[in-house]
Amino acid sequence: MRFSLATIPLKSIDLNDRTYKISTDRTPDELCDSIENVGLLTPFLLKHRSDRYSVISGFRRVAACLQLGWTEAPAQIADPQVNDLECLQAAIADHALHRPLNPIEQSVALSKLSAYYTNDIELSRISKKLGMPVASALIPKFKQLNRFPISVQEGVLSGAFSLTIALELGSLDEPSAEALSRLFNALMPSLSHQKQILTLVREISSITGLSIPSLLQESFVVNILCRSELSRSQRIDALLDALRRARYPKITAFEDQFCRLVGSLELGGGIQILPPKDFEGNRFSILLRFQTLPEIEAHLKRLEGAVKRPEFKAILKKDRADY
Amino acid sequence: MRITDIYIDPAVSDAPVVQAIRARVDAPARVVKNLQSVHETLFCSPDPVGRGKEVLLLTQNRGAFVRDCPGTRYYTCCGYKILHIGTFCSMDCSYCVLQSYFHPPLLQFFVNHLEMHAALDDFFTQKKARRIGTGEFTDSLIWEGVYPFSAELVSRFAAQSFAVLELKTKTTAIETVLPVKHHRKTIMSWSLNTERVIREEERGTSGLTARLKAAAACEAAGYPLAFHFDPLIIYPGCAAEYKSVIRSLFRYVSSENIVWISLGSFRFMPALKPIIESRFANSQITLGEFIKGIDGKMRYFKPLRIDFYRQIISFIREIAPNVVLYFCMEDDEVWQKALGETPRAFGGLPNLLDQSAIRHCALSLQ
Numbered sequence: 001m002r003f004s005l006a007t008i009p010l011k012s013i014d015l016n017d018r019t020y021k022i023s024t025d026r027t028p029d030e031l032c033d034s035i036e037n038v039g040l041l042t043p044f045l046l047k048h049r050s051d052r053y054s055v056i057s058g059f060r061r062v063a064a065c066l067q068l069g070w071t072e073a074p075a076q077i078a079d080p081q082v083n084d085l086e087c088l089q090a091a092i093a094d095h096a097l098h099r100p101l102n103p104i105e106q107s108v109a110l111s112k113l114s115a116y117y118t119n120d121i122e123l124s125r126i127s128k129k130l131g132m133p134v135a136s137a138l139i140p141k142f143k144q145l146n147r148f149p150i151s152v153q154e155g156v157l158s159g160a161f162s163l164t165i166a167l168e169l170g171s172l173d174e175p176s177a178e179a180l181s182r183l184f185n186a187l188m189p190s191l192s193h194q195k196q197i198l199t200l201v202r203e204i205s206s207i208t209g210l211s212i213p214s215l216l217q218e219s220f221v222v223n224i225l226c227r228s229e230l231s232r233s234q235r236i237d238a239l240l241d242a243l244r245r246a247r248y249p250k251i252t253a254f255e256d257q258f259c260r261l262v263g264s265l266e267l268g269g270g271i272q273i274l275p276p277k278d279f280e281g282n283r284f285s286i287l288l289r290f291q292t293l294p295e296i297e298a299h300l301k302r303l304e305g306a307v308k309r310p311e312f313k314a315i316l317k318k319d320r321a322d323y
Numbered sequence: 324m325r326i327t328d329i330y331i332d333p334a335v336s337d338a339p340v341v342q343a344i345r346a347r348v349d350a351p352a353r354v355v356k357n358l359q360s361v362h363e364t365l366f367c368s369p370d371p372v373g374r375g376k377e378v379l380l381l382t383q384n385r386g387a388f389v390r391d392c393p394g395t396r397y398y399t400c401c402g403y404k405i406l407h408i409g410t411f412c413s414m415d416c417s418y419c420v421l422q423s424y425f426h427p428p429l430l431q432f433f434v435n436h437l438e439m440h441a442a443l444d445d446f447f448t449q450k451k452a453r454r455i456g457t458g459e460f461t462d463s464l465i466w467e468g469v470y471p472f473s474a475e476l477v478s479r480f481a482a483q484s485f486a487v488l489e490l491k492t493k494t495t496a497i498e499t500v501l502p503v504k505h506h507r508k509t510i511m512s513w514s515l516n517t518e519r520v521i522r523e524e525e526r527g528t529s530g531l532t533a534r535l536k537a538a539a540a541c542e543a544a545g546y547p548l549a550f551h552f553d554p555l556i557i558y559p560g561c562a563a564e565y566k567s568v569i570r571s572l573f574r575y576v577s578s579e580n581i582v583w584i585s586l587g588s589f590r591f592m593p594a595l596k597p598i599i600e601s602r603f604a605n606s607q608i609t610l611g612e613f614i615k616g617i618d619g620k621m622r623y624f625k626p627l628r629i630d631f632y633r634q635i636i637s638f639i640r641e642i643a644p645n646v647v648l649y650f651c652m653e654d655d656e657v658w659q660k661a662l663g664e665t666p667r668a669f670g671g672l673p674n675l676l677d678q679s680a681i682r683h684c685a686l687s688l689q
Contacts, residue, residue, distance in 0.1 A: 278614035
């Protein structure tokens with residue numbers, strides 16, 4: 001692949017031609033400062049097409065030079081025999097040489113390369129050679145990313161959610177993906193919480209027939225998000241609880257009634273009755289917290305009274321009628 | 324059964340069963356040295372599970388032909404034995420555990436029948452278990468179009484009096500067994516569900532009425548019968564629909580000829596959920612109120628299961644007060660609250676079912 005250095009009038013560069021564009025759009029402001037101070041250290045790569053030039057690599061540098069009022073700049077021009085695939089490879093290699101490509105850029109690069117390589121194993125091998133190693137198993141996933149709604153792509157770029165969550169969001173219709181992206185960008189839940197929220201929201205939507213954007217506009221969701229007195233993690237917990245109640249109304253009603261029955265026993269703070277996990281097994285536990293002998297004696301006395309009460313028997317019986 | 328490709332294990336390529344199947348099934352057949360390559364071919368398909376229903380591998384059962392039904396410790400198991408004739412199913416039920424049980428699932432038919440008969444000889448001699456069936460890892464009767472050998476099994480069981488064979492199905496492929504002398508040592512059994520569940524979740528299976536008519540034909544041919552309400556699926560309006568199924572059942576067959584009816588609510592390993600979601604996009608069956616059971620499977624919240632079982636049992640008892648009912652994989656609490664007794668009252672669940680088999684199938688007591 002051969003390039004030759006030349007000084008090019010900037011108005012002859014077609015910035016609308018995105019054939020080889022890999023990088024995500026960023027403002028050239030910082031770059032302007034650098035170029036103004038130390039000059040253009042790396043000329044951009046161009047390809048001559050009829051009467052104009054296409055950018056192979058250096059969209060941001062061209063934009064910075066234009067912003068600085070330059071009319072011409074040095075550039076590396078690809079020889080006419082350099083073909084489109086070679087230009088694309090040069091674009092990817094040039095970017096990867098300067099900094100690791102972000103997931104969206106990798107997605108764009110792989111999508112463009114896949115016009116030439118249909119086999120993912122070969123695509124993986126080529127991408128590695130170009131300084132952008134991606135395992136072949138991940139390639140089908142990466143290729144989808146740049147087609148997802150902008151809010152999903154932004155979430156990936158900002159680190160608000162992972163590739164896994166982005167793929168889940170990308171499988172939804174656009175309004176749903178947008179609505180959830182906004183929620184995640186606002187609350188910044190952990191990956192595990194994102195997965196829980198996503199699953200609960202999808203399932204509630206399927207059960208109720210309510211679209212995801214409508215569901216997220218329901219008062220039980222909006223009211224939680226508006227509670228400014230709560231910390232971010234408290235709002236996440238409250239949201240998860242509200243979604244769980246909507247998804248599992250009978251289970252949560254049963255749990256609430258268990259709590260009411262336990263509360264009616266007036267056991268005090270040092271005694272806790274723990275049900276079997278999900279009420280599936282039959283073994284209950286009692287947790288006693290104490291420091292002194294009189295304290296445990298008081299607990300035992302309270303327990304002795306409690307076990308004789310009908311509410312205690314109802315707790316053990318685990319019947320929905322009693323609950 | 325729609326077979327598009329037959330793969331043959333070189334170890335059995337000369338087996339008479341293979342030749343018979345090749346003559347019956349109109350599909351290209353090839354001997355494959357590396358069986359892994361068949362699995363790899365399936366994995367390359369966009370729907371490996373669906374593809375596995377069209378690909379038939381003729382091979383040998385390298386493990387045991389007679390094996391224990393896979394139960395777990397906490398929940399009560401009936402001590403059933405499986406006669407392992409093949410794997411997977413040509414019908415396509417959304418809830419089918421076989422979709423995630425085999426990796427990847429594909430239709431396998433074991434053709435080393437000499438070994439199978441030897442295993443049955445051993446089974447009959449040991450006299451340790453009385454109930455055995457072919458319908459756990461596959462449907463018992465889907466193979467009749469490929470290699471009709473149920474009649475052969477029925478005859479084998481007819482020639483002894485210690486154990487019963489259960490042929491469990493969602494098909495109506497009974498033509499081959501109807502004329503066979505069975506001596507009531509084979510129980511013909513059907514999995515039943517509501518019309519809605521059959522329509523929406525059981526692709527390619529026979530309709531409810533067709534199943535009940537087939538059961539009635541088997542009863543007319545003297546066969547004892549069994550029915551399995553498994554999986555029971557909870558959805559709005561389900562109780563009335565299951566009641567209707569139960570009423571239909573007893574219009575077609577007599578309760579006195581039913582050896583047992585099992586009840587089992589829908590349960591699934593978590594790994595099955597994404598498979599159902601991707602293969603059955605409109606299915607709502609994973610959207611119930613499930614918890615993770617003690618065996619790791621997702622189950623309906625126990626109080627909901629108990630309430631639901633109580634209703635189903637009352638519908639059955641109303642018409643057939645004496646029919647033997649049992650739960651597949653439930654604990655004593657469910658038994659006690661829904662049926663009023665635990666299996667201990669009958670000397671254990673295996674004994675309850677053995678005794679029913681002895682009564683209905685004229686088994687020897689020794």
